[in-house]
Amino acid sequence: MTTPILKAAARILVALMLVVSLYLLLRGHNEPGGGFIGGLIASAAFALLAISHGAETARRALRLDPVEILALGLAAALGAGLVAALAGEAPFTGLWLFLGADGGGKGLPISTVLVFDIGVWLVVLGSVSALVLALEEKA
Amino acid sequence: MRMDLDIAQAPATRSPLPAPDPLGPAAGWALALAAAGAAGLVLWWLPAVAAGGTPGLATPWVEQLGISLAFRMDGLGMLFALLITGFAAAIAVYAGGYLKGHPHLGRFFVYLAAFTAAMLGLVLADDLILLFVFWELTTITSFLLVGFEHGSAKARRNAWQALLVTGAGGLALLAGLVLLGMAAGTMRISEIVAMEGLTADPLYPAILALLLLGAFTKSAQIPFHFWLPNAMAAPTPVSAFLHSATMVKAGVYLVARLHPALSGTEVWMWSLSIVGAATMLMAGLLAIRQTDLKLALAYTSVMALGSLMMFLGSAATVAIAAAVTFLLVHALYKAALFLVVGSIDHGTGTRELARLGGLWRTMPLTSAAAVLAAGSMAGFPPFLGFIGKELKYEGALAIAEEPWPLATAAVLSNALMVGLTLVLILRVVFGRPGNTPRTPHEVSPRLWLPPLLLAALGLLCGIAPDLVGASLVQPAVTAILGRPEVVALKLWHGVNLPLLMSVATVLIGVGVFVLHRPLAAALARVPAVADRLWDGLMDGIMRGFSALTAAMQPGSLRVYLGASFLALALPPLAWLALGGGILPLLQPSVTPDLAAIGAAVLASAGAVLAAAAKRRMTAIGGLGAVGAGIAMLFTIYGAPDVAITQLLADVLLVVMIAAVMVHLPDLTGRRTSRLRDGAIAICVGLAVMLLTLAATGPAFDRSVADAMAALSVPEAHGRNIVNVILVDFRALDTFGEIVVVGIAAVAALALIRLRPAPAAPANRENTP
Numbered sequence: 001m002t003t004p005i006l007k008a009a010a011r012i013l014v015a016l017m018l019v020v021s022l023y024l025l026l027r028g029h030n031e032p033g034g035g036f037i038g039g040l041i042a043s044a045a046f047a048l049l050a051i052s053h054g055a056e057t058a059r060r061a062l063r064l065d066p067v068e069i070l071a072l073g074l075a076a077a078l079g080a081g082l083v084a085a086l087a088g089e090a091p092f093t094g095l096w097l098f099l100g101a102d103g104g105g106k107g108l109p110i111s112t113v114l115v116f117d118i119g120v121w122l123v124v125l126g127s128v129s130a131l132v133l134a135l136e137e138k139a
Numbered sequence: 140m141r142m143d144l145d146i147a148q149a150p151a152t153r154s155p156l157p158a159p160d161p162l163g164p165a166a167g168w169a170l171a172l173a174a175a176g177a178a179g180l181v182l183w184w185l186p187a188v189a190a191g192g193t194p195g196l197a198t199p200w201v202e203q204l205g206i207s208l209a210f211r212m213d214g215l216g217m218l219f220a221l222l223i224t225g226f227a228a229a230i231a232v233y234a235g236g237y238l239k240g241h242p243h244l245g246r247f248f249v250y251l252a253a254f255t256a257a258m259l260g261l262v263l264a265d266d267l268i269l270l271f272v273f274w275e276l277t278t279i280t281s282f283l284l285v286g287f288e289h290g291s292a293k294a295r296r297n298a299w300q301a302l303l304v305t306g307a308g309g310l311a312l313l314a315g316l317v318l319l320g321m322a323a324g325t326m327r328i329s330e331i332v333a334m335e336g337l338t339a340d341p342l343y344p345a346i347l348a349l350l351l352l353g354a355f356t357k358s359a360q361i362p363f364h365f366w367l368p369n370a371m372a373a374p375t376p377v378s379a380f381l382h383s384a385t386m387v388k389a390g391v392y393l394v395a396r397l398h399p400a401l402s403g404t405e406v407w408m409w410s411l412s413i414v415g416a417a418t419m420l421m422a423g424l425l426a427i428r429q430t431d432l433k434l435a436l437a438y439t440s441v442m443a444l445g446s447l448m449m450f451l452g453s454a455a456t457v458a459i460a461a462a463v464t465f466l467l468v469h470a471l472y473k474a475a476l477f478l479v480v481g482s483i484d485h486g487t488g489t490r491e492l493a494r495l496g497g498l499w500r501t502m503p504l505t506s507a508a509a510v511l512a513a514g515s516m517a518g519f520p521p522f523l524g525f526i527g528k529e530l531k532y533e534g535a536l537a538i539a540e541e542p543w544p545l546a547t548a549a550v551l552s553n554a555l556m557v558g559l560t561l562v563l564i565l566r567v568v569f570g571r572p573g574n575t576p577r578t579p580h581e582v583s584p585r586l587w588l589p590p591l592l593l594a595a596l597g598l599l600c601g602i603a604p605d606l607v608g609a610s611l612v613q614p615a616v617t618a619i620l621g622r623p624e625v626v627a628l629k630l631w632h633g634v635n636l637p638l639l640m641s642v643a644t645v646l647i648g649v650g651v652f653v654l655h656r657p658l659a660a661a662l663a664r665v666p667a668v669a670d671r672l673w674d675g676l677m678d679g680i681m682r683g684f685s686a687l688t689a690a691m692q693p694g695s696l697r698v699y700l701g702a703s704f705l706a707l708a709l710p711p712l713a714w715l716a717l718g719g720g721i722l723p724l725l726q727p728s729v730t731p732d733l734a735a736i737g738a739a740v741l742a743s744a745g746a747v748l749a750a751a752a753k754r755r756m757t758a759i760g761g762l763g764a765v766g767a768g769i770a771m772l773f774t775i776y777g778a779p780d781v782a783i784t785q786l787l788a789d790v791l792l793v794v795m796i797a798a799v800m801v802h803l804p805d806l807t808g809r810r811t812s813r814l815r816d817g818a819i820a821i822c823v824g825l826a827v828m829l830l831t832l833a834a835t836g837p838a839f840d841r842s843v844a845d846a847m848a849a850l851s852v853p854e855a856h857g858r859n860i861v862n863v864i865l866v867d868f869r870a871l872d873t874f875g876e877i878v879v880v881g882i883a884a885v886a887a888l889a890l891i892r893l894r895p896a897p898a899a900p901a902n903r904e905n906t907p
Binding site for chain 2: 031032041066074081091096111116127
């Protein structure tokens with residue numbers, strides 16, 4: 001399966017897929033996308049990397065162990081939920097901050113729900129990558 | 140867990156004797172000092188309590204349920220508290236010598252301290268639930284102490300038995316206490332015992348049955364008596380403390396504590412006096428047949444508990460005074476005797492009656508303690524035991540209209556005690572020197588002083604009964620009866636019926652002594668039924684659950700999946716069929732357009748292909764077509780997020796299947812199993828389809844969906860409502876889901892990393 005064509009194509013495809021993954025993650029609140037979908041695309045990207053360049057390369061590219069990514073995601077999601085609790089709201093209430101908002105535009109929206117979605121993204125990436133990489137190494 | 144580890148490590152470190160615990164002795168002295176201090180505190184309160192005061196304190200605990208951390212010391216609680224703290228100090232001193240050099244000495248004292256605290260809490264608690272909590276704590280600490288020598292399978296088994304029997308009784312007790320709290324309208328014991336009319340409550344029979352079940356298991360009454368002698372697997376100081384002087388009397392304490400509120404009925408009197416008398420007599424006979432001195436003492440403890448229960452059945456002042464006095468007497472002499480047996484074990488290396496004899500030459504101080512304690516046990520004057528026995532006879536005669544059966548039982552069981560005492564004094568202490576494993580030698584002061592002190596107390600209180608009469612016995616009797624009482628203990632009552640009964644007791648006792656060997660041999664032929672039944676019950680439970688587990692966990696993935704899918708499909712199908720019926724659901728509610736029909740045909744064709752495929756690659760292709768068709772449907776009906784997720788999940792599934800493809804067996808299922816799987820699949824498909832139709836049918840309530848759509852932009856600043864629901868409206872649900880995803884991934888990872896067992900080729904067909 002590791003043909004030179006696949007190897008060459010994978011370099012470009014993986015980068016593209018990761019960009020698309022982040023794009024879908026960030027726009028998810030308003031357009032189709034979000035943490036689940038973005039996480040699945042990122043997982044597919046690393047799966048492609050594992051198939052074309054070997055699981056070892058994919059692991060190095062991930063930097064962290066997939067299970068650590070998973071844990072990080074859970075921590076981020078939980079943290080995002082607890083911020084509201086600390087602020088006196090019910091846990092998991094979305095809190096928003098509009099950076100540079102003026103009369104005309106809403107500015108840059110930063111919110112706990114975005115952090116939560118990033119947590120979802122990390123959990124999906126960590127879970128799927130953990131399985132895919134382990135299976136690739138086993139095969 | 141920790142205990143098992145220790146056993147496992149012992150051979151690895153190759154040291155047959157682990158190093159002694161360096162802090163153990165200090166822990167022992169600390170416990171002894173603390174307990175003695177607590178005893179001093181109780182004594183400091185004694186004048187106030189004897190005068191009718193009830194010092195106590197209460198803080199709310201679970202206010203919604205009316206449960207408080209309430210403690211209160213009345214005469215009954217004080218008697219027990221003094222026994223517990225005083226004995227704890229003596230036992231801690233003794234145990235430091237008895238277990239000297241034991242590798243887990245520190246642990247032992249921690250358990251012992253925990254038990255002492257729990258027991259103290261139990262007798263001072265003024266709240267039903269608080270009492271229960273301490274009750275269970277004594278059960279658990281007793282388990283730890285009985286199983287202290289955890290290297291021995293017998294100790295583990297007996298600890299387990301004690302835990303299960305008393306734990307089961309504890310459950311009954313909890314139910315009884317809750318019912319009692321409901322009937323009384325309060326959880327405070329002091330308020331409950333001051334109430335009138337609880338015996339007329341419709342809940343009374345249930346309350347009484349449950350409470351007595353708890354008390355009878357804890358205090359080893361027939362038919363739950365068997366655990367107590369087995370609990371003698373504990374180190375001897377523990378047996379002296381828990382299984383004679385304190386914990387096993389918790390049941391007696393409970394009955395005495397609730398006596399004012401629940402006594403006075405026929406069922407109370409008969410259940411307590413019959414069970415108590417039966418236990419008393421049977422345990423006396425069983426004690427005679429023992430060849431192990433410690434076991435013989437264990438059965439005499441059961442006997443004592445039986446007689447205490449019997450007396451508590453009555454409401455006559457003299458019967459209650461008999462119970463309280465005997466409780467004190469018994470605690471003093473029995474703990475002393477247990478400690479003596481422990482010392483004899485230390486000094487000679489055996490507890491077998493047949494091998495012991497003539498110890499007064501070699502172990503004079505231990506022998507002195509033995510004689511003093513045994514004299515009290517037999518009820519010889521001028522020991523406190525004599526007063527206790529006279530009161531017992533007077534009390535037995537005062538119970539019920541038919542006092543003679545109970546009085547006869549009391550005389551017979553006391554005669555058995557006299558016989559045992561004579562065996563102990565005339566054979567073990569005097570008599571011919573025995574054939575012991577070790578040359579008998581006197582033990583260290585830590586081993587002879589505590590029993591000697593306890594035994595001497597029995598003599599002192601007998602000579603000067605006023606020491607305990609007005610200060611300890613009378614307040615306890617007052618508390619049990621719930622009315623002021625005057626109790627005067629006297630050594631000499633004049634020539635009366637009880638004295639004549641005492642004479643009869645001694646005569647029969649001498650007969651028992653003379654006939655001891657043939658009597659013991661004859662009794663030894665009676666099988667230990669209860670213990671065997673217990674083992675049968677345990678075996679039955681284990682076998683039953685093995686069979687159940689084998690049936691539920693056959694280890695075949697097919698069976699698991701089939702069962703899960705059927706459980707998913709059949710209940711909804713049955714519910715729909717029995718409810719509105721299935722046919723109305725099949726009316727078309729939307730007119731599908733051509734694209735949707737095309738997508739449905741694609742998905743259906745894929746499903747048929749996957750089911751009929753002979754090769755795995757074909758089947759995967761078919762499943763891919765199903766996924767694509769469904770994703771198209773999602774797109775057509777305006778759910779792009781779901782469609783994208785579906786496609787991506789399909790892609791990743793293919794990646795994973797491709798990775799494990801070479802490890803999977805061929806699709807060579809038999810025709811019958813294929814048909815069966817197909818039937819299950821059709822059931823699941825039907826169920827999901829019909830459920831979806833039923834859920835989205837004419838009665839579909841759009842209010843939640845509409846509210847979410849309306850709130851999405853103004854409240855959550857998002858136009859993609861699917862995402863808004865996921866990360867905002869239902870964020871907690873999503874969090875739960877990603878936790879599940881994470882756990883599933885970690886679990887699957889563990890399975891993947893397990894080295895696959897070399898599967899036999901014949902089995903491969905069964906593991907798709």
